[in-house]
Amino acid sequence: MASSLRSGLAAARLSRTRGVTFSRQPQRDMLVRSSLARAAGVALIEAMGAFEDGSAGAGEDLDGRTIAVLAFAARGRRLLRSAYRLIDVGERDAAAPLYRVMSEYLIVGRWLIRADDATQRTWGLEDLRERLVTVNDVLEHARLDDLSRNHLEQARRETEDAIRRYGGDDAPLSKRAARRTGQKRVTIEAMAGDVDLEFVYAYGYRLLSQTDVHASAAAADAMFDATEGGLVIRPAPRSSFEGHDPYLMGAHLLYDLAQPLADSIPELRWQPSFSMIGDVLRAIGRLDRDTPSDALPAS
Numbered sequence: 001m002a003s004s005l006r007s008g009l010a011a012a013r014l015s016r017t018r019g020v021t022f023s024r025q026p027q028r029d030m031l032v033r034s035s036l037a038r039a040a041g042v043a044l045i046e047a048m049g050a051f052e053d054g055s056a057g058a059g060e061d062l063d064g065r066t067i068a069v070l071a072f073a074a075r076g077r078r079l080l081r082s083a084y085r086l087i088d089v090g091e092r093d094a095a096a097p098l099y100r101v102m103s104e105y106l107i108v109g110r111w112l113i114r115a116d117d118a119t120q121r122t123w124g125l126e127d128l129r130e131r132l133v134t135v136n137d138v139l140e141h142a143r144l145d146d147l148s149r150n151h152l153e154q155a156r157r158e159t160e161d162a163i164r165r166y167g168g169d170d171a172p173l174s175k176r177a178a179r180r181t182g183q184k185r186v187t188i189e190a191m192a193g194d195v196d197l198e199f200v201y202a203y204g205y206r207l208l209s210q211t212d213v214h215a216s217a218a219a220a221d222a223m224f225d226a227t228e229g230g231l232v233i234r235p236a237p238r239s240s241f242e243g244h245d246p247y248l249m250g251a252h253l254l255y256d257l258a259q260p261l262a263d264s265i266p267e268l269r270w271q272p273s274f275s276m277i278g279d280v281l282r283a284i285g286r287l288d289r290d291t292p293s294d295a296l297p298a299s
Helices: 002-014 025-047 064-088 092-114 117-141 146-167 175-180 188-194 198-213 217-221 246-264 271-289
Strands: 224-227 230-233
Touching: 025 064, 025 246, 025 271, 064 092, 064 117, 064 246, 092 188, 092 198, 092 246, 117 146, 117 175, 188 198, 198 217, 246 271
Parallel strands: none
Antiparallel strands: 224 230
């Protein structure tokens, strides 16, 4: 279908004397696609509004992994709303770091859903140990007033207590001691592989990190255009969104992050809305497969 449509449009451009032509309709279709994608993302934000109106809570019978995924979904909702506000005013590059965070939430959230209790406990303890390292580093190297030092020392005691409470009285407090007992840190890359999210890791996590988050050579290069007279600084950097629809990307990230909750926690009453939104995103996917390549946005 795509090839026949492309041929038909090419013939129309060469035959203007035959009547009205629609050589720009594929580009208009892309605008329609983007508008639908944005509407789907906004609908997700609205469907998950209980996170902000005070009507959502986590009961004591919820397990740790579900509580973590609920937190990621609530934070992801806020990030998507902020990203859309930036994209709406032409600040696409400033939205990219927010999608990088959402990509990590998606990978870790999906991995936690599949993880057994022992693996989930290892993940939680590793996070507490990382927190303890950070607190100790600040206490050791920063020049602190008494109030700040007391606050951090309290945080250190609370973190150590949490490790013992979660892992037992003999749980290692440091990462090095944990490694000696055979505990291994699970990387984001390994998590993505376990849940078939290699593309999200490669694009949403690594590429956005290299180009739009970290102080890298790629980040510096994206700020310049090469001209005959030398390098010219751009009004805004090139971002990893170029060639992609950021509205659609954001809608997919939040939908994929929160959809398991809609299925597993019927009390949320998200399923009707998520079903409609999923239908819209799948319809856009079908449109993508039928869109000629010359209608895609230029990089």
